Amino acid sequence: MAPVAIFQKQQKNLKERDGKRKLGEISADNDDVDIDTAVEKKRRNKQRVLMLSSRGITQRMRHLMNDLETLLPHVKKDSKLDSKSELRLIPELADLNNCNNALYFEARRHEDLYLWASKTPNGPSIKFHVQNIHTMDELKMTGNCLKGSRGIVSFDKGFDETEHSRLIKEVFIQIFGVPPGARKAKPFIDHILTFSLLDSKIWFRNFQIIEKDPLEPNGPPQTSLVEIGPRLVLTPIRIFEGAFSGATVFSNPEFVSPAAVRSAMRRQAGDKYRSRKDAKAQSEHRVKVRHREEDDLAVNKVFA
Numbered sequence: 001m002a003p004v005a006i007f008q009k010q011q012k013n014l015k016e017r018d019g020k021r022k023l024g025e026i027s028a029d030n031d032d033v034d035i036d037t038a039v040e041k042k043r044r045n046k047q048r049v050l051m052l053s054s055r056g057i058t059q060r061m062r063h064l065m066n067d068l069e070t071l072l073p074h075v076k077k078d079s080k081l082d083s084k085s086e087l088r089l090i091p092e093l094a095d096l097n098n099c100n101n102a103l104y105f106e107a108r109r110h111e112d113l114y115l116w117a118s119k120t121p122n123g124p125s126i127k128f129h130v131q132n133i134h135t136m137d138e139l140k141m142t143g144n145c146l147k148g149s150r151g152i153v154s155f156d157k158g159f160d161e162t163e164h165s166r167l168i169k170e171v172f173i174q175i176f177g178v179p180p181g182a183r184k185a186k187p188f189i190d191h192i193l194t195f196s197l198l199d200s201k202i203w204f205r206n207f208q209i210i211e212k213d214p215l216e217p218n219g220p221p222q223t224s225l226v227e228i229g230p231r232l233v234l235t236p237i238r239i240f241e242g243a244f245s246g247a248t249v250f251s252n253p254e255f256v257s258p259a260a261v262r263s264a265m266r267r268q269a270g271d272k273y274r275s276r277k278d279a280k281a282q283s284e285h286r287v288k289v290r291h292r293e294e295d296d297l298a299v300n301k302v303f304a
Contacts, residue, residue: 143226
């Protein structure tokens with residue numbers, strides 16, 4: 001074993017021994033102090049996220065889920081959910097996987113994708129419409145981050161203006177904020193996850209933190225950001241009180257479903273067809289109205 005590894009192991013054993021000794025001293029000096037309370041203060045943030053999808057997701061959606069799993073080492077993936085109507089089963093699956101957050105990708109017809117972000121088992125849960133998806137393989141950016149590294153979660157100041165945006169911010173902090181004690185997390189930070197609020201939509205970007213100038217590697221340190229990917233845009237639809245159920249706390253009045261947009265486009269195309277048919281019928285009617293009967297001086301009769 002390397003000397004550095006031996007030293008780190010010895011330091012870890014000393015810290016554990018000192019912690020147990022201090023806990024014993026507290027319980028011996030003061031009988032009124034509860035040991036469970038002292039242990040509770042030493043507990044760390046143990047946020048775990050269950051990620052799963054419905055049947056019918058496309059290749060791009062599957063690659064997006066793989067990119068998010070790479071960025072979030074505290075994520076646990078589960079198999080696809082067969083029924084789209086039985087969303088109440090997701091909190092039970094999260095409990096079985098020892099997760100207190102859930103990300104559920106719901107695929108609909110015409111490649112429509114919806115994202116559910118929820119705190120389990122008691123909620124709240126938020127439903128988003130996902131648009132403008134660009135995976136890491138599609139972007140081919142020059143930036144890169146190490147697998148398992150923790151990221152800084154950055155939010156736009158617009159998230160502090162309304163009640164529902166503050167709630168969305170808190171849910172995203174607990175889902176995308178990688179805890180330091182995660183099993184697959186590495187003890188360093190080299191990228192930033194940004195959430196920007198613009199036009200009532202949430203724009204997600206991922207940037208690498210570069211400490212040195214690529215043009216001058218031997219020069220003074222100069223911090224810069226390079227985009228890595230993936231990219232996506234989230235439109236909030238509804239916020240529910242419970243986990244994938246419950247009363248509606250917030251409903252976005254500006255959201256128009258893709259099905260309604262397609263229906264309006266078909267209706268517009270139908271209106272053009274009907275107007276063209278009406279114009280043709282009016283033209284034929286004018287021809288019939290202006291038609292005159294042949295008299296004795298008609299060309300056909302004079303030169304017959």
